[in-house]
Amino acid sequence: MNEISNFALQALNSANDGITIVDMKHKSQPLVFINSSFEQLTGYRAEEVIGTNCRFLQGSLPPQPETLLIRKALGEQKNCRIILKNKRKNGSLFWNELSLAPIKEENKTLSFYIGIQKDVTKEIKHHKEFMNTLEQNKKDAMYEAISSFTDKVSQPLTAISIYSRACCLIMEKEKQDRLKLYEGLEKIEAQSLVIKEIMQTVHNNFNELNFPVEQLNPNKLIVQLVNIIKYACPYNIQLTLDPQLPEIKFNQEHLSQILLNLIRNSTEAFQRASRLKGHIAISTAKQTDFIELTIADDGPGMPKGFIHKEPGTFFTSKTYGIGTGLGICKKLIHLYGGSISLKEMNTGLKVIILLPI
DSSP, X not given: XXXXXXXXXXXXXXXXXXXXXXXXXXXXXXXXXXXXXXXXXXXXXXXXXXXXXXXXXXXXXXXXTHHHHHHHHHHHTOOEEEEEEEEOTTSOEEEEEEEEEEEEOTTSOEEEEEEEEEEOHHHHHHHHHHHHHHHHHHHHHHHHHHHHHHHHHHHHHHHHHHHHHHHHHHHTSOGGGHHHHHHHHHHHHHHHHHHHHHHHHHHHOGGGGOOOOEEEOHHHHHHHHHHHHTTTOOSXXXXXXXXXOOOEEEOHHHHHHHHHHHHHHHHHXXXXXTOSOOEEEEEEEEOSSEEEEEEEEOSOOOOTTTTTSOOOTTOOBGGGTBOTHHHHXXXXXXXXXXXEEEEEOSSSEEEEEEEEO
């Protein structure tokens, strides 16, 4: 490519990530440059692909929704960052973190697009393994909870069955046995109250489900989670963490679930609005007796009326990127004596969580 100086060419070829340049002045948008890292990443040599469209990396893979974001970015002449599956020359698959940026002439005419490709297969695998482990731990905990609940309820249910059968037998006898019938019904009512009490205990005291509580540093957990999910999240996540933040007593999986649900809500809001760019800000701060955890985004926000709606377990406004996860977050936060509130901003939504120290 004549437009690239020897110095720039040397710099591009010394980069660790794959770099491509596409000529946007031609209808077919052909490649006019690839660096040596791109050759190593994909297995294709420059002489094989220069002059062709980048679609060869898709191979025989089924259509991916991320390609729509690429077309949208090219059409609007904007930057774009996505993660999609690509195929090497040898047929092996890899996850490609692709960043695109337009190159314009002095008269603002679009001339080229530069693409930076990074193999994030290991990071995506790590992310999936982490999410699978978290999901399995939730299932295991729920299984233990259901088993414990079943054991507690089965005894009074058995007693109710026996007393009910006894009442039926009494009803078949003489009228003078009605007193015994009354006693049997009283016992049934007593056992019903036992079940009601068990149900109330399970509902009000989630800790009986044997979730371990530990002293943990929220900042450390936030950094770990963001480092994992950033490879699956195409939007910018900025952290502003209080270095003096104290530890709190919390279940690590519960806090992970809260954070992941809220980040997922912001991501889905951007995607439903077909946003190529988005900003998610996570911050922590120490209050008097609480720590404040804030997650804010510059997405489409929530419609009027939803911001003041009580987020129950099945509360949803999925059209706007807020799902049933918000209700789950509320229940988990209340379990530890905390609170969650939503605040509408000029652009986007802010979720404020207070957790006791």
